[in-house]
Amino acid sequence: xxxxxxxxxxxxxxxxxxxxxxxxxxxxxxxxxxxxxxxxxxxxxxxxxxxxxxxxxxxxxxxxxxxxxxxxxxxxxxxxxxxxxxxxxxxxxxxxxxxxxxxxxxxxxxxxxxxxxxxxxxxxxxxxxxxxxxxxxxxxxxxxxxxxxxxxxxxxxxxxxxxxxxxxxxxxxxxxxxxxxxxxxxxxxxxxxxxxxxxxxxxxxxxxxxxxxxxxxxxxxxxxxxxxxxxxxxxxxxxxxxxxxxxxxxxxxxxxxxxxxxxxxxxxxxxxxxxxxxxxx
Amino acid sequence: xxxxxxxxxxxxxxxxxxxxxxxxxxxxxxxxxxxxxxxxxxxxxxxxxxxxxxxxxxxxxxxxxxxxxxxxxxxxxxxxxxxxxxxxxxxxxxxxxxxxxxxxxxxxxxxxxxxxxxxxxxxxxxxxxxxxxxxxxxxxxxxxxxxxxxxxxxxxxxxxxxxxxxxxxxxxxxxxxxxxxxxxxxxxxxx
Ligand code: SF4
Ligand code: SF4
Numbered sequence: 001x002x003x004x005x006x007x008x009x010x011x012x013x014x015x016x017x018x019x020x021x022x023x024x025x026x027x028x029x030x031x032x033x034x035x036x037x038x039x040x041x042x043x044x045x046x047x048x049x050x051x052x053x054x055x056x057x058x059x060x061x062x063x064x065x066x067x068x069x070x071x072x073x074x075x076x077x078x079x080x081x082x083x084x085x086x087x088x089x090x091x092x093x094x095x096x097x098x099x100x101x102x103x104x105x106x107x108x109x110x111x112x113x114x115x116x117x118x119x120x121x122x123x124x125x126x127x128x129x130x131x132x133x134x135x136x137x138x139x140x141x142x143x144x145x146x147x148x149x150x151x152x153x154x155x156x157x158x159x160x161x162x163x164x165x166x167x168x169x170x171x172x173x174x175x176x177x178x179x180x181x182x183x184x185x186x187x188x189x190x191x192x193x194x195x196x197x198x199x200x201x202x203x204x205x206x207x208x209x210x211x212x213x214x215x216x217x218x219x220x221x222x223x224x225x226x227x228x229x230x231x232x233x234x235x236x237x238x239x240x241x242x243x244x245x246x247x248x249x250x251x252x253x254x255x256x257x258x259x260x261x262x263x264x265x266x267x268x269x270x271x272x273x274x275x276x277x278x279x280x281x
Numbered sequence: 282x283x284x285x286x287x288x289x290x291x292x293x294x295x296x297x298x299x300x301x302x303x304x305x306x307x308x309x310x311x312x313x314x315x316x317x318x319x320x321x322x323x324x325x326x327x328x329x330x331x332x333x334x335x336x337x338x339x340x341x342x343x344x345x346x347x348x349x350x351x352x353x354x355x356x357x358x359x360x361x362x363x364x365x366x367x368x369x370x371x372x373x374x375x376x377x378x379x380x381x382x383x384x385x386x387x388x389x390x391x392x393x394x395x396x397x398x399x400x401x402x403x404x405x406x407x408x409x410x411x412x413x414x415x416x417x418x419x420x421x422x423x424x425x426x427x428x429x430x431x432x433x434x435x436x437x438x439x440x441x442x443x444x445x446x447x448x449x450x451x452x453x454x455x456x457x458x459x460x461x462x463x464x465x466x467x468x469x470x471x472x
Contacts (some may be wrong), residue, residue: 010408010409010411013408013446014411015411015435017439039407039448039449040448041403041407041408041448041449041451042403042407042408042409044400044403045399045409046356047395047396047399047400048400049356049375050356050374050375050378050379050382050392050396051378051379051382051396051400052379052458052462053302053379054458054461054462055400055455055458058454058458059403059451062451062454094304095304101461101465104457104461105454105457105458105461106454146355146356146357146358146359147358150357150358150359150361150362151358151361151362151369151371152362160362185321186321186322186355186357186359188321188355189355190355190356191355193395193415193427193428194391194392194395195353195391196427196428198322198325198353198355202321202322231431231434231435232431235431265438266438266439268434268438
């Protein structure tokens with residue numbers, strides 16, 4: 001069993017419930033024990049870092065400190081949370097003054113001794129993935145978005161302009177990754193509520209490119225990307241629909257879990273018809 | 282247009298604040314334009330990201346403060362990743378937004394309103410309470426019916442809760458951060 005402190009993030013108890021459900025389900029099979037951080041609190045998401053430098057480090061630090069005390073690595077399934085946790089860690093290591101300020105407001109020092117991972121990294125490095133079902137005939141567009149791989153420091157081992165890990169995962173499950181150009185383009189996440197027209201344009205282009213590449217599904221690893229690509233899809237005036245799944249749900253299907261166990265009925269664009277027609281449910 | 286550059290432009294106090302807050306050296310930009318070429322929001326901006334950097338170099342404080350560009354930045358990190366001079370442009374945009382909010386000079390209203398509501402939710406419940414944040418944001422941005430149909434569908438799918446999930450409040454932490462910031466701002470003559 002690989003033990004890791006689990007930081008679900010605010011979206012996983014609301015708009016991305018199904019991401020949480022599928023994550024908890026598959027981690028059991030993969031030999032990963034998710035230890036919930038006691039009273040975990042918001043990482044500050046898209047707002048703290050444009051409002052206050054100290055707040056942007058202190059909010060993640062509260063959760064990092066908990067994990068450090070248990071001597072556990074910490075992971076989040078949300079790309080935005082992962083990015084804020086990791087950047088706070090990098091900033092406190094680079095800037096002694098910021099670190100001292102954080103220590104002062106927190107009342108204890110974060111030493112920076114723990115590993116900070118996105119859920120996919122945990123699964124890739126430590127998961128024992130033994131698919132029960134081959135997802136044959138499924139054409140999948142892997143969408144990485146921004147914060148999973150950028151800036152370089154958060155994900156130093158990857159090809160930043162053309163990352164491969166989700167595509168490799170798709171292959172290992174027996175499905176086929178499509179080649180497309182929008183895998184790392186921005187969906188407009190920060191503007192979901194404040195500048196929705198930007199989201200419609202950016203996310204609409206991502207969906208169109210996936211469609212042109214003939215993908216059946218898009219997979220994502222972030223709740224903000226998911227709600228823009230899925231829940232807002234019908235607002236975009238497109239003449240097609242493309243289901244958007246969490247990568248954990250794709251793994252779940254290969255492990256033999258059912259549609260509702262994986263929370264797939266919670267999506268706005270349903271994947272059921274297509275999955276049925278491929279004999280995968 | 283001929284611009285005469287004096288010490289006061291090159292060493293403007295505003296540029297210095299931005300440099301300290303972002304931990305970047307604005308003068309190392311050589312205006313290759315790569316940041317702007319990859320910016321997904323460039324089409325909406327009044328000045329492209331490389332121009333904002335140039336304007337900071339030239340000490341054009343008011344023009345930078347009035348520009349919508351920093352407020353349209355989605356923090357996608359593309360510019361930061363690609364800059365050949367290793368300038369963290371996204372963080373420069375953050376610094377401009379922080380200063381504008383502290384000085385109450387932001388040219389757009391909705392994003393600071395959203396930030397404040399969002400962070401209030403975190404301060405009082407430790408987490409984000411979506412229904413409260415959306416409701417309060419719509420109210421204060423004078424757009425009370427925005428996203429209501431979407432919200433209802435989300436609610437029916439069991440994705441939105443009408444009660445906050447609390448992790449205990451963070452009022453103490455927020456208070457200490459505010460006090461600390463006030464003290465360091467005074468000692469650095471930053472703000
Ligand atoms: S990419 Fe870097 S060097 Fe080039 S214009 Fe932008 S900030 Fe300047
Ligand atoms: S971080 Fe902001 S300025 Fe930089 S490319 Fe993205 S949206 Fe443009």
